Amino acid sequence: xxxxxxxxxxxxxxxxxxxxxxxxxxxxxxxxxxxxxxxxxxxxxxxxxxxxxxxxxxxxxxxxxxxxxxxxxxxxxxxxxxxxxxxxxxxxxxxxxxxxxxxxxxxxxxxxxxxxxxxxxxxxxxxxxxxxxxxxxxxxxxxxxxxxxxxxxxxxxxxxxxxxxxxxxxxxxxxxxxxxxxxxxxxxxxxxxxxxxxxxxxxxxxxxxxxxxxxxxxxxxxxxxxxxxxxxxxxxxxxxxxxxxxxxxxxxxxxxxxxxxxxxxxxxxxxxxxxxxxxxxxxxxxxxxxxxxxxxxxxxxxxxxxxxxxxxx
Numbered sequence: 001x002x003x004x005x006x007x008x009x010x011x012x013x014x015x016x017x018x019x020x021x022x023x024x025x026x027x028x029x030x031x032x033x034x035x036x037x038x039x040x041x042x043x044x045x046x047x048x049x050x051x052x053x054x055x056x057x058x059x060x061x062x063x064x065x066x067x068x069x070x071x072x073x074x075x076x077x078x079x080x081x082x083x084x085x086x087x088x089x090x091x092x093x094x095x096x097x098x099x100x101x102x103x104x105x106x107x108x109x110x111x112x113x114x115x116x117x118x119x120x121x122x123x124x125x126x127x128x129x130x131x132x133x134x135x136x137x138x139x140x141x142x143x144x145x146x147x148x149x150x151x152x153x154x155x156x157x158x159x160x161x162x163x164x165x166x167x168x169x170x171x172x173x174x175x176x177x178x179x180x181x182x183x184x185x186x187x188x189x190x191x192x193x194x195x196x197x198x199x200x201x202x203x204x205x206x207x208x209x210x211x212x213x214x215x216x217x218x219x220x221x222x223x224x225x226x227x228x229x230x231x232x233x234x235x236x237x238x239x240x241x242x243x244x245x246x247x248x249x250x251x252x253x254x255x256x257x258x259x260x261x262x263x264x265x266x267x268x269x270x271x272x273x274x275x276x277x278x279x280x281x282x283x284x285x286x287x288x289x290x291x292x293x294x295x296x297x298x299x300x301x302x303x304x305x306x307x308x309x310x311x312x313x
Contacts, residue, residue, distance in 0.1 A: 005144075006169040010108035012147035013165050014039025017076055017106075020155050021047045027155065030065055030077040032058045038078040038108045038165075058083045062091035062103075069101040074155060077103060081110035081123035081164060089129055096160050097133040104154045105130075108165040111252035112280065112297055113202065115167070115290035122285035128257025130162040131230050138230040140164040140251075140259075142204035145174035146227055149181035157183070166252075168290045170202045186233040192220035195312060196240035197304075199250040200226045200259045203278075206294075207250050209301025210308060219312065229262055237266045241273035248276045248308050252299055255279040276311045278304060 020027050021043050028050045035041030035053060044051035054061035058079050065075040078084070084107035085092070096103045107126060114122045130138045137157065141147040147165065154161040180187075189204070190211050199207035204225045211221040222244055224236055240247060247267065249260035260277030267273050280297060294300045298307055 005172045005175070007144040007172060008167060008169045009141055009144065009147040009165045010037070010039045010167060012144040013106055013108070013151055013163070014042035016148045016151040017043045018046050020152065021050065024074065024155070025050075026072065027074045027076065028052070028068055030054055030061050030075055032056060032061050032079040032083060034079055037080070038106070040076070040078040040106075058087045059091045062088045063095055065103045066095040066099070066101050069096075069103045070099075075103050076106055078106045078108065080121060081107035081126040082121050085126040085129045085162070086123060093133055097136055100135050100159055102158050103160050105160070105162045106151070106165060107162070109167045110164045111166065111201070112285040112293045112299070113166055113168040113252060113290040115293060116287050118287035119284040124252070124254045124280045124285065125257070126164060127229060127251075127253050127259065128261070131257060131262065133160070135159060136230065137161040137228070139228050140201040141227050142201055142225055143170055143174055144172045145179060146181065150227060153181070153183050164201065166202060168202065171205050173205050173208070181227075184228045184231050184233060186224050186226045186236040188222060188224050188236065190221065190223040192222040193243050194220045195246045195248060195308065196222040196224060196244040197248050197250060197308070198224045198226055198237065198240065198259070198263055200229060201252055203250040203252055203299055203304070206299060206301045206304050210304035213301065213305040214308060217309070221308070226259060229259055232262050232266060234266050234270060237263055238271045241267050241271040244273075246274050246312070248278060248311060250299070250304055251279045252294075253279050255281055276307070278307050
């Protein structure tokens with residue numbers, strides 16, 4: 001059996017951004033002195049005249065991006081999720097969101113899988129922050145293939161977009177002929193009517209693993225991949241609520257304000273169903289190896305399986 005290919009979504013972002021730079025000279029990249037880590041530096045090496053290192057001044061980077069967008073350019077601004085959304089919230093809200101400018105915010109090092117950098121850098125609130133900004137599109141790709149599709153879709157879309165990226169190399173799960181990316185549409189990866197598992201980001205892979213473990217127990221779990229959290233695919237969620245009755249959301253993010261909250265908003269209004277939110281339970285992360293932390297927070301396959309089994313009791 002061949003080894004599963006693993007690629008960090010931040011690496012996929014850097015490569016795709018450089019490809020877009022070759023195709024469109026209106027695309028510019030900005031970074032806050034983290035170009036090597038976010039991988040925007042790949043673009044910078046090839047197009048130094050269209051790359052701006054703003055230094056450790058993320059709020060200024062957001063303002064410069066807004067100015068570039070107002071001038072007809074397509075800016076992609078990058079930093080760690082903690083700084084790109086947390087430190088920058090006011091600038092993004094008022095300078096990018098309010099005038100609905102064509103800025104793409106691509107934030108890496110999100111979630112507890114940041115690992116040894118610890119709680120100060122493990123941003124588990126970014127999706128909640130960006131979802132709250134009117135008109136902001138919010139995306140969280142699951143792997144290399146999906147990241148490339150999300151970045152290209154963001155470049156084509158006219159308006160503000162937030163893309164959540166990770167530090168950890170994750171399995172490539174969408175490398176098959178029938179994969180089809182559709183803006184704002186979820187994808188059913190596995191059929192089942194006993195429970196619906198709705199996941200995003202790296203938790204899509206762990207949810208698939210959990211579903212396989214559940215199948216061994218005679219439980220048929222539907223697995224749905226949501227790469228676009230805002231606007232969210234209401235139809236696929238309502239269908240799952242009607243046909244399964246029970247929903248579990250899985251995300252490497254706080255259970256407050258992220259995918260789970262977005263799904264609950266839909267279910268509450270359109271088709272009431274019981275929902276369990278699996279994610280970071282209103283706590284801070286801590287320092288440790290990424291895979292160990294995912295296991296500790298029960299976001300790996302066995303951890304997701306264990307929580308769903310308990311829920312189904």
